[in-house]
Amino acid sequence: MLKVAIIGASGYTGVELLRILVGHPEIEICCVTSRQHEGLPINRIFPSLSGFCELVCEPLDVDAIAKRADLVFTALPHKSAMEVVPGFLAAGCKVIDLSADYRLNDQAVYEQWYQTHSSPELLDEAVYGLPELYVDQLRTARLVANPGCYPTSVILALAPLIEKQLVDPMSLIVDSKSGVSGAGRGVKLGSLFCETNEGFRAYGIGSHRHTPEIEQELAGLSNRGLRLSFTPHLLPVNRGILSTCYADLLEDKSTDELIDLYQQRYNDESFVRVMPEGQLPNIAYVRGTNFCDIGLVSDQNTGRVIVVSAIDNLVKGAAGQAVQNMNVICGFHDALGLGIVPTFP
């Protein structure tokens, strides 16, 4: 049994890792940490876990934990993550980092959008944990940079078109909508029920930190420049991201032809479901699961293709993808422990 530790277990990503991992047949959770709830059983913080996990929250002692764990999930905010990741690696642990700290290859870009990086030497080594793009590199990775939730939904939606140079990369517009859990479990005014329920708004237009991450990955698939508008919105639901992506087609392709292309591209992937013509994704159909559902329409009137993708931001957008990455680097089937059926309604 692989011993895994969860650093930062009292956030929504933490509890989601626990939800998935308590049923995983090849691992054992040896440690959960929480600065805020040290000494408290995790099932007191999350009574949903009652009967599944009796662990008590520990303080974050890198050396002590590294002795007991083979693999560590760091579910900390950016900046906090890079304070501990090098230590776990040095002590021989594999690390799957769910923060933004190792996602950007270019230190300068990171420092422009976040702050000074304290372990830039790891940026080259870190593998961007999107198995649909990097499964070979992941197999031997020591440090995985688990992708952001928005980028996961956008990259999977647009990759087939950009890989095949079917759309003008200067024409990309991405309109994304995320459930409130994307803002984390931190206690802030904007996440209050009454501030979000029955409301809907855009935020961070032209300035959201996931923009450079999307650009980095899509640019890597394109042989040309890239011009991307990315607009996130806050959706009054617990979970789910739906991204509506617009691009100008460079050649005439029917909806049917494009769906074929997507089905071939993702045929071997465990967690991408390409929808038949006439059907479109709904965040309700992927709830609680690691799926990314993709639907699309080629609009003959405008010469544009509209691709819609739906994920659960806490699963394929965070904890589920992290477990998928763990499966890959440990040599398990990538879907092991992730065969959750969506709960509808």
Added chain:
Amino acid sequence: MLKVAIIGASGYTGVELLRILVGHPEIEICCVTSRQHEGLPINRIFPSLSGFCELVCEPLDVDAIAKRADLVFTALPHKSAMEVVPGFLAAGCKVIDLSADYRLNDQAVYEQWYQTHSSPELLDEAVYGLPELYVDQLRTARLVANPGCYPTSVILALAPLIEKQLVDPMSLIVDSKSGVSGAGRGVKLGSLFCETNEGFRAYGIGSHRHTPEIEQELAGLSNRGLRLSFTPHLLPVNRGILSTCYADLLEDKSTDELIDLYQQRYNDESFVRVMPEGQLPNIAYVRGTNFCDIGLVSDQNTGRVIVVSAIDNLVKGAAGQAVQNMNVICGFHDALGLGIVPTFP
């Protein structure tokens, strides 16, 4: 006192007309009709109206109603509306039609998107009821085609840019999100609580019937062609439409300059609130009111402007705008009876 009748009072647009009109100082509601609930007091159908309106639902007898009413609101589905509108006009009533039947100037376009038109001779006469564009024509109108909810939010968002030729009209992308009341009070699977709550999806991509209406109005402001992608989405809230509109700027304009332009354009309008730089609309801030809030960002990185507008689909998107139109054609102040303060939260 002006006598008004509400045809089709038992839908969400009907009850919203009643909510607004029971407090209007210059009118008297003389009749409400409902095929389905004939003989039932309207406050039994909508207990919210208890104490405000004791009227009993009548059958739809055009001649009898026309004798008692000066002005008629037809809150019927398209096709049903055009079966009665000519009769009310012939009997001397003014008509504000909330259906789509008289919104499109071109009969062929109407028949392509809907069905055969039975009174095409009225298409020329009908005035498109967006006071911010057509207030002069409305003053003397006999028949008002009250705009669709999506078109209202989109046209107000984009008109200033297109009027001033500041954006490339071939570059327009509109990503709209509507609350569930936009689907009406008809009993259908897709409007069930469990089918929409905690869900989010796009629908009618490239094929929504509001597309030609938006195109007609924006094309009328442009001296060039127009290429518009319009994607509606279903939002799990009762009320509200938020439209996120993308366009390529033809000349470099800062956010500040564009906000100035919008503030000048809408300075004299009672119901358009242009937000200061750094603020963006939220459907929660216009709930229950006739406001259209507009915010925008000029994104220097992409050369695009992103305009976001928010309305309450049942008010500025339907009943409120209808009352505003009534005020205009009756010579009242256009905000009379519409001074509702948004309810937040």
Added chain:
Amino acid sequence: MLKVAIIGASGYTGVELLRILVGHPEIEICCVTSRQHEGLPINRIFPSLSGFCELVCEPLDVDAIAKRADLVFTALPHKSAMEVVPGFLAAGCKVIDLSADYRLNDQAVYEQWYQTHSSPELLDEAVYGLPELYVDQLRTARLVANPGCYPTSVILALAPLIEKQLVDPMSLIVDSKSGVSGAGRGVKLGSLFCETNEGFRAYGIGSHRHTPEIEQELAGLSNRGLRLSFTPHLLPVNRGILSTCYADLLEDKSTDELIDLYQQRYNDESFVRVMPEGQLPNIAYVRGTNFCDIGLVSDQNTGRVIVVSAIDNLVKGAAGQAVQNMNVICGFHDALGLGIVPTFP
């Protein structure tokens, strides 16, 4: 014009007072305070108020404000309220206090449930601001203790039965459910969207601070002892309280007879709507308004009566009732400025 000040304007009760008062024909808001947002225009904190109120948040300077205001609404947490109320009174202002500080007549009871009282000498003078019970005392009041939200819904539901000695006061069970705004705008984990949405739970069983307030008022109507179980629950909606009240009937009364009794009792009240047999209240039917809707069933099988009441916790449960009280003590019609029609859906 009466000059009024709102102390603590940046909470949900504060913005609700503003929503109602900006349209009140006999008053002028001369001051809003907010410790946290001093110097910020209130319409920046609540963009919903844009166009209605341009006031800037001031610090809480009792003397300075008392010079400008005739009447003060204190919308502060308990304990903070009693730090300023005596000062406003001493300076000649009338005060409507929306906290719990002056609701309990008995200092010992207050101190058992809250903390030491710093101005117990005012407890006798303060009038409990439920106009349906105390309108005569309110007319000459200097200090009004505006009732709690739960107590308002419960007392109005049970008063007619207890006044007439129709039920056993030892048999009272009240099961109440409140929307999340009842917890205020304070930033706490339990009020986060994801902690409440799609959830439902009881809290404070047998220990909620509104219990002694309900007991005080119902005991005052009874000539016997009182045994009350009060269980509050947290409902995933923005607004609304529904209280389901159970009592053993002392004599056989039909539903019809009891509804008659309620209609007579509340016939002259502006804001109590007794529903006809077969209809039951819904918080959606009172949203945004000062109404208390009451429905009831006499259950012949059990000999119990079940009374259900619905209010908007921010209106009849707080700000609306406060304005109603202001109207009474100022000699206006008690419904002045409160003729809001419920927004449904």
Added chain:
Amino acid sequence: MLKVAIIGASGYTGVELLRILVGHPEIEICCVTSRQHEGLPINRIFPSLSGFCELVCEPLDVDAIAKRADLVFTALPHKSAMEVVPGFLAAGCKVIDLSADYRLNDQAVYEQWYQTHSSPELLDEAVYGLPELYVDQLRTARLVANPGCYPTSVILALAPLIEKQLVDPMSLIVDSKSGVSGAGRGVKLGSLFCETNEGFRAYGIGSHRHTPEIEQELAGLSNRGLRLSFTPHLLPVNRGILSTCYADLLEDKSTDELIDLYQQRYNDESFVRVMPEGQLPNIAYVRGTNFCDIGLVSDQNTGRVIVVSAIDNLVKGAAGQAVQNMNVICGFHDALGLGIVPTFP
């Protein structure tokens, strides 16, 4: 592999049976039926099931299905169920009926609350499928009457107290709140999003059909009469029932003592989680799972005990309990295939 058929697969109970059964290691789903969607793949009706189930909806042909199935789940409305259950039994199938048709032992009571019973001879044989009460009878059952959702939550909440004669059975008051999926997937006005969202109401006071079912089971545990008030409410969430139960204690028992009693009573049960003192159930903590969480408070001031239980109405209240019953009658571990971890948030 046991072959099972699901009769009525296109409702919420049907899709929930599928969600659970597609992952069950000992069974194979051989048939799904839907009158309305005959010929349509079930994963077109429920895209959430895409990748998990490719079955096509069949018409309801009892003989043909009985030849292929060992066990049949009938997820039909009452009355429709009893039209086919006898046929399946006669053909040798075991039947788990999720309707109300075989829950009441007494034909007269059934006919008073429902309608004429067409197979009353089966009422005696049918075993009430609450494993926590009837596990021995279930082991050899041919026909299981799967309990109603409300009754499951109420009986599990009150059974320990009534079995031990600790409360006065004449004092029972049950205030229950159910999510909207409890009303099924039928297309009716009251289940529309806008009619329920942001609303809350009681319904069927003193007249809900689950009342006799609760009374039958609780009376069976009591050696005295029973007087029960049962009030259901409609909660604006997809899933979940929370029942708040009130009873007069016959002897003084502390919260702690009563929790002990419950923990002993349910110690061997797979799906009842008794919460420690100070914690109360939340429907969010059992979402998607077969758990019944129970918390309680002994209120010294009133001499009453308040017991709160939470279930997912579609799982422990329907499909999950049905699978648990299948496990019991087939000799599997009762939790087989039901080890789902709650999804929070």
